[in-house]
Amino acid sequence: MNIAIDGPSGAGKSSIAKLLAKKLNYVHLDTGSMYRCVAYKAILNGIALDDEAALCQMIDDTEITFDSNENVYLDGEDVKNNIRTNEISLAASKVSSLAKVRAKLVARQQDMAKDISVIMDGRDIGTVVLKDAHVKIFLTATSLERAKRRYKQNLENGIISDLDQLQAEIDKRDYQDTHRAASPLKKAEDAIEIDSSTMSIDEVVDTILSIIKKKENAHD
Ligand code: DC
Numbered sequence: 001m002n003i004a005i006d007g008p009s010g011a012g013k014s015s016i017a018k019l020l021a022k023k024l025n026y027v028h029l030d031t032g033s034m035y036r037c038v039a040y041k042a043i044l045n046g047i048a049l050d051d052e053a054a055l056c057q058m059i060d061d062t063e064i065t066f067d068s069n070e071n072v073y074l075d076g077e078d079v080k081n082n083i084r085t086n087e088i089s090l091a092a093s094k095v096s097s098l099a100k101v102r103a104k105l106v107a108r109q110q111d112m113a114k115d116i117s118v119i120m121d122g123r124d125i126g127t128v129v130l131k132d133a134h135v136k137i138f139l140t141a142t143s144l145e146r147a148k149r150r151y152k153q154n155l156e157n158g159i160i161s162d163l164d165q166l167q168a169e170i171d172k173r174d175y176q177d178t179h180r181a182a183s184p185l186k187k188a189e190d191a192i193e194i195d196s197s198t199m200s201i202d203e204v205v206d207t208i209l210s211i212i213k214k215k216e217n218a219h220d
Contacts, residue, residue, distance in 0.1 A: 031122035039091035126188030
């Protein structure tokens with residue numbers, strides 16, 4: 001059984017997928033972190049973020065692995081924190097618009113999902129990577145709500161941000177993700193949409209768990 005969770009930035013996909021994976025004993029694959037690793041390594045190596053050929057060559061020479069504690073290893077080095085900066089978010093968005101870069105990472109993601117039960121989160125999981133996933137969720141929230149969540153998260157880390165600016169950044173990334181030519185973010189026809197704007201994390205997890213249960217019962 002594979003579970004696909006797609007949706008815009010900041011909708012809580014990774015946190016929800018992580019909790020579900022623990023409860024269900026599945027492997028969680030956060031595909032966004034793979035695009036982030038590519039962007040991070042490109043910057044370290046002085047490769048332009050729009051040089052598709054050089055990026056593809058670099059990817060062929062790059063190992064990206066995960067462990068069960070949500071750590072991300074780039075060529076053996078734990079980069080979990082390095083890839084979460086604002087600079088890398090923007091750079092990841094750029095490299096993820098390149099069709100050949102996507103093709104290489106999609107192939108790896110499909111390979112990782114082979115023979116095991118995975119919960120994969122990203123933008124194109126239900127539409128491209130795991131087209132035949134048993135359960136597909138499209139997780140959304142209004143951009144204001146997502147900005148508020150980011151604001152709170154920043155505050156917890158001692159950073160005071162500008163809510164309007166956060167919302168503008170989120171709107172910009174949404175636009176980029178939904179308007180790119182290569183695999184734009186969109187809800188798969190057979191995905192179930194959950195608007196988490198007024199829901200707690202636990203409520204979203206419980207909703208998805210009941211969707212999975214229903215699906216399992218339908219299979220029995
Ligand atoms: O989910 P995230 O913010 O870590 O993703 C980083 C970037 O990668 C974001 O701009 C969207 C892109 N991405 C993608 O295009 N396809 C995926 N499957 C996952 C992420």
